[in-house]
Amino acid sequence: MKIRSISIVIIFLAIFVLQACGSLDKRLNPIQPKVFIDAIEIEDASLSGLTALLTLNLENPNNFALNAKGLDYTMSLAGTNILSGETQSNISVPALGSGKIEVPVRISYASILETIPKVMETGIASYNFSGSIHTRLFNIPFDKTDELKLPYIGS
Template sequence: MARYRAGRRSTLLLLLLLTLSGCSHFLTRPEAPMVSLNNLQLIEATLFEQRYLLHLRIQNPNNFALPIAGMRYRLLLNGREFATGVSRDLETLPAYGEQVVAVNIVSNLLRIYEQLRNPAESDSFSYALEGSISLQGLGPALPFSQRGELSMKPR
């Protein structure tokens, strides 16, 4: 009987260790995906609101897949908020993989007016893409930020 209990405990301990080792990457916070601006396309413009299709390149630096539940993001031009958006039901990002996703982003007349009222005094403008990615069942959202500058000079 004692031998049976010892064998049973060993089996339970082995199963517990296997379970924990299989889920070990979920016990640590994943490294945030790298998100960059790939393209911005106007899809609809009304007097008060403009809708754009924002193409984002998302790269997973982790050695395990990231099941993306949703994203929130905003685009700033020359330090001013230009457009914002949220998206859900995105695909799982494979380990060390990347994908380009198309998401909606919305601006309004006031934001456009702010950009036109204070035009850049140089031949370039700065942009920033900021936001966070929520993972299905994996704790707090992972923030991302990318900054850049675009030249308006003809080449």
């Protein structure tokens, strides 16, 4: 009888440990968040480029809150890197929810001018916005690729 009671306790402990490991695995292998560019607001212009405020919308598909200490990012337009940077802003996005973060960016006129022939040739402005969100334990990558079809401008 005593051995049977101990066996039952061991089985319940094993189930509990396996359940805890499954939960831990979800935290160690999080689902990639979705990051959308919500708005770009030009703040300043100089002879070399623009300073803008990029508003990002982060969607957290994980069943745990995303608390981060910053992110790094790169954006390319028509295959040309037009901006990159890093922010140390605290980010908090609820589990299965979304949140916004504002990121200051610097865009050089030279990088924009480099993309114009490519975009005019194809009529499509393809872009990629990627980077990673920095948590205390690990970095979570994000990647968004899309394209904008430009209206035909002819004579």
